Amino acid sequence: MNEKNGTLTLLHDLIDKAIKAGADAADAVFVEGVSLSLTQRLGEREHLERSEGADLGLRVFVGSRQAIVSSSDTSETALDELVDRAVAMARSVPEDSYCGLADPEQLAGDFPDLEVCDDAEPDSDILSERAARAEEAALGVSGVTNSEGAEAGWSRNNIAMVSSNGFAKTRSGSSHSISVSVVAGENAGMERDYDYATAVYGDDLPSPEEIGLSAGEKAVGRLNPQKAQSAEVPVVYDPRVANSLLGHLAGAINGNSVTRGTTFLKDKIEEKIFPDSVTIVDDPLRRRGLRSKCFDGEGVGTKRMDIIENGVLKTWILDLRSARQLGLKTTGHAARGTSSPPSPSSTNLYLEAGEVTPKALMADIKEGFYITELMGFGVNGITGDYSRGASGFWIENGELAYPVTEVTIAGNLTDMFRKLTAADDLVFRYGTNAPTIRIEGMTVAGS
Numbered sequence: 001m002n003e004k005n006g007t008l009t010l011l012h013d014l015i016d017k018a019i020k021a022g023a024d025a026a027d028a029v030f031v032e033g034v035s036l037s038l039t040q041r042l043g044e045r046e047h048l049e050r051s052e053g054a055d056l057g058l059r060v061f062v063g064s065r066q067a068i069v070s071s072s073d074t075s076e077t078a079l080d081e082l083v084d085r086a087v088a089m090a091r092s093v094p095e096d097s098y099c100g101l102a103d104p105e106q107l108a109g110d111f112p113d114l115e116v117c118d119d120a121e122p123d124s125d126i127l128s129e130r131a132a133r134a135e136e137a138a139l140g141v142s143g144v145t146n147s148e149g150a151e152a153g154w155s156r157n158n159i160a161m162v163s164s165n166g167f168a169k170t171r172s173g174s175s176h177s178i179s180v181s182v183v184a185g186e187n188a189g190m191e192r193d194y195d196y197a198t199a200v201y202g203d204d205l206p207s208p209e210e211i212g213l214s215a216g217e218k219a220v221g222r223l224n225p226q227k228a229q230s231a232e233v234p235v236v237y238d239p240r241v242a243n244s245l246l247g248h249l250a251g252a253i254n255g256n257s258v259t260r261g262t263t264f265l266k267d268k269i270e271e272k273i274f275p276d277s278v279t280i281v282d283d284p285l286r287r288r289g290l291r292s293k294c295f296d297g298e299g300v301g302t303k304r305m306d307i308i309e310n311g312v313l314k315t316w317i318l319d320l321r322s323a324r325q326l327g328l329k330t331t332g333h334a335a336r337g338t339s340s341p342p343s344p345s346s347t348n349l350y351l352e353a354g355e356v357t358p359k360a361l362m363a364d365i366k367e368g369f370y371i372t373e374l375m376g377f378g379v380n381g382i383t384g385d386y387s388r389g390a391s392g393f394w395i396e397n398g399e400l401a402y403p404v405t406e407v408t409i410a411g412n413l414t415d416m417f418r419k420l421t422a423a424d425d426l427v428f429r430y431g432t433n434a435p436t437i438r439i440e441g442m443t444v445a446g447s
Contacts, residue, residue, distance in 0.1 A: 008170065010074065011162035014058060017083045019164060023060035023090065025101050027163035029297075030056045031338055035155035038127040040135060042147050048124055057338025058082055062090040066099045070339040098324040099341070101165045101298070106330065108169070108301035114285060114292045117156065117172040118201040126202075127152035133208035134180040134215075141216025143184045143223065148192060150180040150212070154202075167299035175290065176202040178211050184219040191225070191403075193218035193373075197429060200288045218372070221393075225405040228394055228446035234368040235409060235442040236361065236395065239425065241374050242434035246280065246349050248413055250432070251381055253307065253315075255322025255333075255344040264384035264414060265313065272311045274417050277354060280308035282317070284332070284347035290431045291347040297336035302347070305331065317344045350433040354422035358436040359398075361423045368395035369407065369444050384413035408445040416442070 011028040018026040032054035039047040057070040060083075067089035071082050135150035156174040161167065179196030195215040199205045237245065257263040265273065274280075284302035286292050296302055298320050306314055316326070319334035319342050335345035354361075362368070375389035387410040393400040416439050423436035 007158075007160040008162060008168050011160060012168065014056075014079055014083065015162055015164050017079065018058065018060045018087065021083050021087045023062060023087055025061040025164045026059060027101060027161065027165075027167075027299075028056065028058045029336065029338055030054070030160045031157060033155060033157035035153065036122070036124070036127065037151060037153040038124055038131055039149050039151045040128065040131045041149040043132065043135070045128060046149065055338045056082075057336075058086050059341065060086045060090050061100060062087065064095045064097050064099065065090045065093050066096060066341065067093055068339060068341055096321075098321045100320065100324075101163055102167070102300050102320055102330070104166055106301075107165065107167045107299045108295035110301065111169065111294050112285065114294060115288045116174070116200055116292045118174040118176065120202065121156070122154050122176070122202060127154065130178050130205075130208045131180075134178050134212040135182075137209040137212025138180050138182045138216040138219075139212075141182075141213065141220055143220035144182050144216045145186055145190070146183040148181040148183060148194075151178070152208075153177045161297075161299060163299055165299070169295060169299070171293060171295070173293075174200055176200070176205055178205060178208055180212050180215045182215055182219050184216075185223045189223065191219055191222035193222055198290060200290060204288060222391070222403045222405075225391070225403040226394070228369065228404045228407050228444055230443075230445045231367065232441055232443050234365050234395075235439050235444065236358075236365075236368060236370045237434075237437040237439070238370065238372045238392070239427065239429075239434060239436055241371055242351075242437040243430060243432040244374060245416070245420075245437065246351060246432050246434055248379055248381075248386075249280065249307075249417070250317065250346045250349060252384075252413070253313065253317050255316050255318040255326070257381060258316050259322050259325040262382050264382060268313050269316070271313060273313050273414070274308055274311040274420060276311045278308055278311050278420060278422065279306055279352045280349070281305070281352060282307050282333075282346050282349045286348045286428075289348040289428070293347065296332045297334040297342040298330070300330055300332040300334065302332040307349070317346055319344045346432070348428075348431065348433075350426065350428070351422055351435065351437070353424045353426035353435050356421075356423055358423045358425055361421065361436060361438050362395055363398040365395045365398055369393075369404070369409070369442075370395050370400055371409070379413070386411050386413050386416065404446070406446070410443040410445065411439070411441075
């Protein structure tokens with residue numbers, strides 16, 4: 001019996017125990033992971049860590065009551081105690097008419113190979129080389145004076161899920177990463193910046209030199225910052241921070257927020273909230289995507305969806321419970337751990353590329369602000385009011401003129417979405433991705 005079949009058998013036995021103990025239905029998930037990370041600073045290795053762990057979660061239903069318990073102990077005695085505790089808890093909690101497993105016809109039936117697991121585990125020498133090359137390239141940039149360190153990492157996780165509705169499946173995923181942070185300038189004039197990259201396969205990572213060179217140039221570019229004057233101007237988001245706007249959208253259309261009425265988009269389904277040129281996609285089936293999966297945390301099949309189509313909000317992000325509350329069908333976006341119930345979450349979310357280059361996007365801006373870093377989280381999900389600290393570069397006559405810091409940008413997400421224009425430089429580097437984005441008429445508060 002192979003390891004995956006052994007894990008599925010373990011979960012099948014656990015479900016059987018729960019049903020015999022009085023549960024009407026149950027599901028169980030087993031998550032095991034391993035990770036390796038190495039950090040170095042100024043050419044010296046500082047830290048090497050390997051960690052391994054496994055955890056099991058059991059969810060049982062007694063009528064319309066549910067309870068979830070978890071354990072890292074898979075011994076027979078521990079599992080018997082886990083079942084007894086779960087069933088006892090389910091009998092004592094309040095009823096929830098919206099909880100429950102998926103119907104058999106909702107379960108995933110197709111399991112394409114999404115290439116989300118790199119079977120090659122790098123050894124510490126490979127990680128050391130990646131970190132060293134990234135840091136060396138960053139320190140080689142003229143004006144860089146110190147290093148805060150470089151890190152290379154790798155991880156792999158295996159997930160198995162079994163439900164009393166007939167679902168039983170495993171999936172695996174991996175991740176390789178490189179990051180480096182350096183300092184430019186001296187004394188009171190020092191500035192820091194960083195760059196990083198993550199990919200499912202090590203071969204898909206940018207070269208360490210590319211990451212290091214980018215980090216060094218970003219740090220040097222921030223030297224001698226000025227304070228911007230307060231004004232209402234066009235704001236341009238670098239791709240590194242542009243994806244944060246999609247994060248705010250994802251939170252606003254999350255089924256939990258919609259069912260509670262705690263979102264500024266609660267009445268906007270099938271309404272235009274972006275310009276016609278904007279399409280935003282969630283694609284859990286993207287090959288080698290960092291968040292790809294062919295079934296969600298409830299065993300439901302996943303599919304590519306246009307969240308925003310030609311500016312129109314087409315769907316919420318739903319799991320079974322939020323869908324039932326809204327009288328809709330799940331969109332297959334349930335995510336879960338071992339100690340909490342499923343909840344909606346986006347997967348590979350991205351804003352499709354526009355038709356103009358970033359340079360053309362800025363060409364007609366006489367005065368504006370180009371953002372490379374955001375600080376704080378002053379976003380009100382109920383009203384859409386938006387206020388965050390930022391740094392970047394002041395734009396004059398379509399060009400980046402000088403670095404600026406200690407700036408606050410403010411607006412309202414409803415207005416910001418409506419005034420958004422995307423450039424053509426979309427690159428898939430993160431779980432959520434966006435090209436360079438321009439937003440008209442935001443308030444920039446400086447000195």
